[in-house]
Amino acid sequence: MLRFAAAAALLAGATAAWADTIEEKAVLCSVCHGANGLPDFPATPIIWGQNEGYLYLELRDFQKGARKDDRMTPIAQSLAKEDLLALAAYFSTKPWPKTGAPSASKADTAVAKTAINSVVCTSCHLEEFQGDSSVPRLADQVDRYLLKTMIDFRDHARANNPGMSDLMNTVTPEQLGAMANYLAGL
Numbered sequence: 001m002l003r004f005a006a007a008a009a010l011l012a013g014a015t016a017a018w019a020d021t022i023e024e025k026a027v028l029c030s031v032c033h034g035a036n037g038l039p040d041f042p043a044t045p046i047i048w049g050q051n052e053g054y055l056y057l058e059l060r061d062f063q064k065g066a067r068k069d070d071r072m073t074p075i076a077q078s079l080a081k082e083d084l085l086a087l088a089a090y091f092s093t094k095p096w097p098k099t100g101a102p103s104a105s106k107a108d109t110a111v112a113k114t115a116i117n118s119v120v121c122t123s124c125h126l127e128e129f130q131g132d133s134s135v136p137r138l139a140d141q142v143d144r145y146l147l148k149t150m151i152d153f154r155d156h157a158r159a160n161n162p163g164m165s166d167l168m169n170t171v172t173p174e175q176l177g178a179m180a181n182y183l184a185g186l
């Protein structure tokens with residue numbers, strides 16, 4: 001965790017100091033989000049191939065403080081709005097890196113589907129959980145990140161979308177765990 005925080009602090013300075021082009025700035029993101037798109041740290045999301053509008057909104061929310069994270073906040077605040085737009089465009093055109101996560105067990109799938117059908121997650125995240133524009137793709141996202149961020153929504157530690165927080169308060173902890181496994185294995 002220390003290494004993580006130190007990298008963030010270093011990179012926040014570095015992005016401003018010597019990374020001129022978007023490709024150079026994107027190299028710094030790869031320290032955590034992975035040089036081949038597969039994150040190198042636990043509970044860190046895949047951003048390669050994520051929807052462009054969503055990537056921009058998250059970077060903007062980290063910059064404004066609407067979404068908080070010790071690593072992402074200083075990085076987003078070191079960048080200009082044009083950089084956030086350009087980075088969102090850059091990463092959205094990369095191919096989604098397959099995690100190879102196994103499909104959820106039959107038991108987890110059943111528990112997950114009960115919650116997914118009752119909340120109708122697919123009305124926004126769409127069939128196959130690919131999302132669109134400002135709605136994130138969830139399919140094949142990192143298991144531990146999915147679980148962490150759903151818990152953060154539920155507990156309002158992630159408070160940048162009150163609608164998602166309300167929904168996460170309608171499901172049980174068991175359903176949250178099962179949904180993370182199910183979505184990660186799609």
Ligand code: HEC
Binds near residue numbers: 026031043045047136
């Ligand atoms: C020091 C590690 C680190 C670096 C460097 C880093 N990130 Fe992140 N990033 C994270 C972590 C950890 C999260 C998840 C935060 C949370 O749990 O809410 C995250 C979240 C994000 C998200 C939200 C994704 C989602 O699915 O909601 C975006 C977008 C993002 N980062 C983009 C970037 C960009 C662009 C850069 C480079 C300018 C970058 N990150 C550099 C660690 C890092």
Ligand code: HEC
Binds near residue numbers: 122
């Ligand atoms: C009314 C539309 C809607 C419904 C229904 C919905 N979501 Fe979402 N969800 C969103 C939006 C919009 C976001 C992005 C919020 C933001 O701006 O940060 C999101 C974000 C998320 C994220 C964070 C993804 C990331 O990369 O950080 C997860 C996980 C998630 N939703 C899971 C679910 C699950 C599971 C369900 C059903 C139980 C569900 N959502 C139902 C609209 C919806």
